[in-house]
Structure formats: C-alpha cells, structure tokens
C-alpha cells in the first residue's frame with residue numbers, strides 16, 4: 001500500500017484523484033486550505049480509514065512521510081486566481097518549493113499539475129511540449145501563467161540539482177462533476193445558465209476555441225504518468241477535440257433542453273484565441289493513453305451533477 005499526498009485534494013480534480021487512488025488500494029492524505037475546494041467534494045471518502053483530510057496552506061512548510069505527492073493546490077479558474085493574484089503566485093511558487101523540499105527530504109516521487117496556460121496565447125497550433133509559449137508576463141492572467149511556469153522551472157531544477165524524482169503534466173481545459181457552480185469557467189457557467197433558463201454569456205464573438213477533457217480521462221493520465229520510469233515530462237494531458245465557445249453553448253443548450261438564448265460580453269484581456277493539445281507524447285510514453293470520453297458524452301453526467309445540486 002502506498003501513502004500518497006494530494007495537495008488541493010478537496011478541489012474539482014483533486015477530489016476525483018483521491019477517490020481513484022483510494023479505489024486502487026492506496027492510503028491518501030488530502031491537504032487543502034479550502035480556498036476554492038470544498039469538504040463536501042470528499043465527504044463520501046471520510047469514512048474510509050485510509051483517507052485523511054488535512055486543512056493546511058501549501059505556502060507553509062509541511063512535514064509528513066509519504067511515497068508520492070500530487071501537487072494540485074492552486075485556484076484554476078480566472079475569476080478565482082485573479083481574486084488575490086499575489087496569493088496565486090505564492091501558492092504556485094512557494095507551494096512548489098515546499099512540496100519539492102518535502103519530496104527531497106523523504107525521497108518521494110512528486111507530480112506537478114501544470115497547465116496549457118504555460119503556452120499563453122499560442123502562436124503554434126496544436127500545442128506540443130517543445131513549444132515555449134507566448135505569455136504576457138505583466139497581464140491579468142500572468143499570476144497564474146507565470147506562477148505555473150516558475151513552478152515548472154523549480155521542478156526541473158530540483159530534479160537536476162537534487163535528483164528529485166519529478167513528473168510534470170500540462171493539463172488542458174478539464175470539466176466534470178464537483179466543479180463549483182460559481183467556478184467561473186465556461187463549462188460550469190454555461191450549464192448553470194442553461195439550467196436556470198438564463199442567457200449563456202459568451203465572452204467575445206465566441207469563435208475562440210478550447211479542447212475539453214472529461215475529468216476521468218485526466219485522472220487516468222495522471223496515474224499513468226506517476227507510474228512512468230525515467231520520464232519527467234512535461235507531457236500534455238488533454239482531449240484534442242476542439243470546439244468554439246459558440247459550438248459549446250449550442251451543445252449545452254440542446255443537451256439541457258433549455259430555452260436559454262446566447263448573449264455576448266466583452267472578451268477578457270489576454271484570452272487565448274485557440275487551444276488544442278498535441279497528445280503524441282502522452283500516447284507514446286503513457287502506454288497508448290488517450291481520452292475516451294467525447295465532449296457530448298462527458299457533458300451529460302456533468303449536467304446531471306449541476307441539476308442535482
């Protein structure tokens with residue numbers, strides 16, 4: 001039985017990861033400061049004797065003995081990471097230093113949840129890992145993008161300098177149950193609006209694209225990545241199916257059976273125009289991993305989740 005630490009474990013992705021790790025017979029410590037995460041997301045795991053929930057902020061040192069660390073702590077939605085941008089940078093950078101210091105001391109393997117945002121508003125399409133990105137270092141999104149880029153730097157330097165056993169994944173837009181209704185990202189916004197019969201808010205003209213991955217596919221990729229030998233990444237984990245926000249809005253209105261209309265609002269600054277992962281490396285290094293759940297399929301359980309809230 002492995003002892004595994006998941007930081008940000010009470011968040012959207014973290015809660016699914018904790019559940020899966022427990023199912024596979026591991027012992028899990030879920031650490032979270034509940035900035036965006038909720039105890040409710042892991043309530044059903046609390047009666048499992050191999051699950052431990054700890055309130056802690058990753059920017060403070062943390063001492064524990066584990067075999068593996070998944071570092072997910074960080075708000076992920078623009079609305080939440082821009083609420084207190086300084087704290088977002090601290091969470092990514094100081095959080096990475098603390099977790100790498102921990103991994104170094106106890107010789108644990110550590111995986112960093114990085115992001116497609118390291119590619120910024122990409123000039124290369126689709127994005128492969130060798131692309132260095134097009135990021136504004138001083139804009140409203142930089143607290144998140146640059147924080148995550150610096151965390152990648154720290155991971156690579158602890159690996160080269162201290163031989164820490166690291167893994168870096170770059171997650172592309174992921175959705176599913178346990179997202180907050182007020183998360184602010186597009187999938188949850190549109191579903192909540194469609195269920196209430198309100199207008200769906202498209203920012204800009206709706207021609208910008210994203211590629212949406214269902215959370216179960218991501219968790220499978222994360223676990224496979226953690227199990228690799230002699231491979232640090234970074235590796236993209238995302239679903240290459242690319243959609244415009246207009247297409248997404250229409251699909252959600254149809255699946256919900258809603259009478260909602262679409263309304264257009266200003267595009268936030270530095271909003272990437274297109275995004276789609278090249279997943280060749282993941283396929284090659286992670287035993288043929290690829291997303292199994294199509295957008296339309298994954299939206300159904302997600303809509304049901306929000307309907308029953």
Ligand code: NAD
Nearest residue numbers: 008011012013033035036037057058073074076171173174
């Ligand atoms: P989320 O906001 O639901 O989860 C983040 C979790 O981290 C929350 O539970 C939050 O309370 C916790 N947290 C934040 N600051 C913390 C701190 N200082 N100390 C301890 N815990 C803290 O978002 P998510 O979508 O589940 O994202 C999880 C990770 O995956 C994040 O690192 C995010 O950057 C990364 N990611 C997510 C996506 C996506 O599309 N969902 C895409 C790329 C990267």
Ligand code: UDP
Nearest residue numbers: 060061062063064097098099100101102105
């Ligand atoms: N750290 C931690 N838990 C540990 C070991 C280290 O939280 O078990 C933190 C500690 O705050 C330290 C940081 O990780 O400052 C970086 O550790 P490292 O050993 O790299 O550097 P140093 O201790 O010299 O600052």
Ligand code: UDP
Nearest residue numbers: 078184185186187189201202203208245271
């Ligand atoms: N978006 C939108 N309406 C919303 C929320 C977001 O049109 O209510 C747009 C947003 O401007 C971006 C895309 O949807 O172009 C994806 O936004 P999200 O915040 O989900 O993810 P990210 O921009 O971080 O990829």
